[in-house]
Amino acid sequence: MTAREEAYSAALQAATTHARRWLASMPDRPIPPRRGADEVAKALGELPDGPTDPAAAIDLLGEVVEDGLMAMPSGRFFGWVIGGTLPAALAADWLVSAWDQNAGMRTPTPGVVAAEETAARWLLDLLGLPAGAAVGFVTGATMANFSCLAAAREQVLADAGWDVNQRGLNGAPPITVLVGAERHVTVDVALRYLGLGAPTVVPADDQGRIRADALAEALADRPGGPVIVCLQAGDLHSGAFDPFAEAIAVAHRHGAWVHIDGAFGLWAAASPTHRRLVSGFEAADSWGTDAHKTLNVPFDCGIAIVNKPAPLRRIFGISADYLVPDAAGDPLDRAPEMSRRARGVPVWAALHSLGRTGMAGLVDGLVANAQAIAAGIAEVDGVEVLNDVVFTQVCFAVGDDERTVAVMNHLLQEGVTWMSGSRWAGRRIIRVSVSNWSTDEQDVAMSVAAVRRAVEATGDAAVG
Incomplete structure (x- = not known):
């Protein structure tokens, strides 16, 4: 040696x-x-x-x-929406580091690019999205939204006769961006990065779903010009899904580009049992997701999917004499990075190890565990589950805000489980995000018992 x-x-x-x-x-x-x-x-x-x-x-x-x-990889970690790592995905990520390939160009690094392209094809098939869509592997949900909305900005301005790549935004027709009242903050951040400013907010229902009737009114009342509509698959708190079929149809009637932020919820489409939650979503123009969440691959791996590849290539495409372009297109044409690790390889490994039925089972298992946690804590005196548990999110409170915060602090100090605090529907809550493939019945039982201990330790648990 x-x-x-x-x-x-x-x-x-x-x-x-x-x-x-x-x-x-x-x-x-x-x-x-x-x-x-x-x-x-x-x-x-x-x-x-x-x-x-x-x-x-x-x-x-x-x-x-x-x-x-x-211990984020623990089956008892429910803070934020952070998945664990599937064994095959972890091992593949080690190989990616050992191979040390720059996955920006197809011809110089055909091995890892082929794996990413295969993963992209499998993803579109599993999710039921258009087979010809462009797929870019980026760092996370924020950059997935950014990439999709960059393509949206380019296209709606081009449709209005403005070449943003040549002329910039100064003097461009103003773009109206409509979002639901409970969209994720990464949508606002992406709009800020793109120079589009604050969006116009459309009311949502009690579960955080954008109201299609209110969206129709907002589209009709806008001053005209280019328009982008942002919907979501999986509300941050409730896990609820926007009414895609109705909302997309009305948006397209007004000439809008429709983007769906599906950081964790887009994967519902891979489950025959839960695909109904995203019914009609395939008619959108772009979709963003984060593979380290529901798919359980290592950080960092966001995925930007755009139905028509042309605007994505126009905004991110690069030409230089020293590069080696491929006639089939290069990964750097679909993402805002020239140099990056082959982050799509662990996606290939995760999907290959799961297969079609395993992917459905992963999604169904996460939902079942969320519903089991909700059912378990609902039996604790004083606990109120506040959302309809349709996917992987559970929100609950214990009496008033002060008591809820006390329970949350006790949970975090004890350390058996980790559930994050937040504010939803005007009150302090404790949020449970079930995202880890390894969470099992014992993890669920231990976490429910921890909530019970926290409620008992912080005062009289009797309601009223």
């Missing part, structure tokens, strides 16, 4: 040891980090004067940083 091979072998073995230990700790590990960032930074020390053995560096990193890690 050469010195180079020995260096890699020892470092990779050390990393494997620490990774296995970390993953093995999940069933019993408390969720919160054991040490804060300042403590971890101090333990990591100062920059060495000379070289360090690679394996020794990895050992230090693994030993010190682990105390500052939150």
